[in-house]
Amino acid sequence: MATRYAALLRGINVGGGKKVPMAELRGLLESLGLQDVRTYLQSGQAAFTAGHGDEESLAADLSGALAGRFGFDVDVIVRDHAYLRSVLDDCPFPAGTLEPKQLHVVYFSAPVTEERFAEIDRAAYLPEEFRLGDRALYLYVPDGLGRSKLAEHVSKPRLNKGVVATSRNWNTVRKLVEMTEA
Template sequence: MSDTAFIVLFRGVNVGGNKVARMETLRKVLGEAGFGKVATYIQSGNVVLTSVRPAAEVAAIIEKVFAETFGFSSRVTIRSADAWGRIVADNPFPQGADEPKRLHAVLLDEAPEAGAVERLRELATPTERFVLSEGVLYLFTPDGFGISKLAGAMDRVLDVPLTARNWRTVLTLLEMAGKAA
């Protein structure tokens, strides 16, 4: 069985000085846990690694090792490099690629309940657009993600485990995964 490259996203790590986890330490402990080609991108919990294990098992091991190492838990979202490539290829907002900090991929680990997406749509400004497709909410906020009421309400309205990354990060992680594969 050959190694699969995975993108692993931690939620709420190193944001605002809270839940601090040094990426150097994370790379070391994940390597010691048996994962290959461990690399991190910026300080907010983006990891690329390889494993022969299935995604669910990789996520469970990582969550356990992380909590033991840093003394707090962080839920991870995991996608294979192939799935990540489809996320990039399926981007419905190609104009957002020119403004990578205004386009986000919001990865949902569960499907939201019926009606949640429509409630979210009600919060969108006239310039904001989003499309939910196969567990990814593509969010284009030309006026800025940080001031978007829609972006700020996603957790509450969708009420499912999710994590967002701007398009620059999405593309960088795809490139890193390609090198790890």
């Protein structure tokens, strides 16, 4: 049975490095036998249908194909529609009343626990907040991500050691759900 997935590519097409044109990304996904491939914006989202594999094997296949095609490593997280829908539905913040720039989701390649972020004095960052979900961190930043000290802190490499982490704003979170609907 075929399943709809989204691939989240970390760190492409930002700051002048790791350029991956979306037309070439679509072609690369199709060359892997994936169907109904669509991309969103230039920042590394693609939706596709696969009749084989699972999230981890699809991510590994795509990461390897990207390295072979473009000559640099790209971390990839693949998630199915049901997971993406649950991230949207389980948001602990009032998403409907916030501007999309105020709410972000950091997707992780594996589960993370509260202990990973225990060093963060959450009260020191208020009104900014974060809450953990299933392989996701919900980040509320009232003044936007660019001005957020909390976002800077939760993205430190030592806090994300051993996992791939990539962030998306709330508009993109919603769009990924839409793109992966059957």
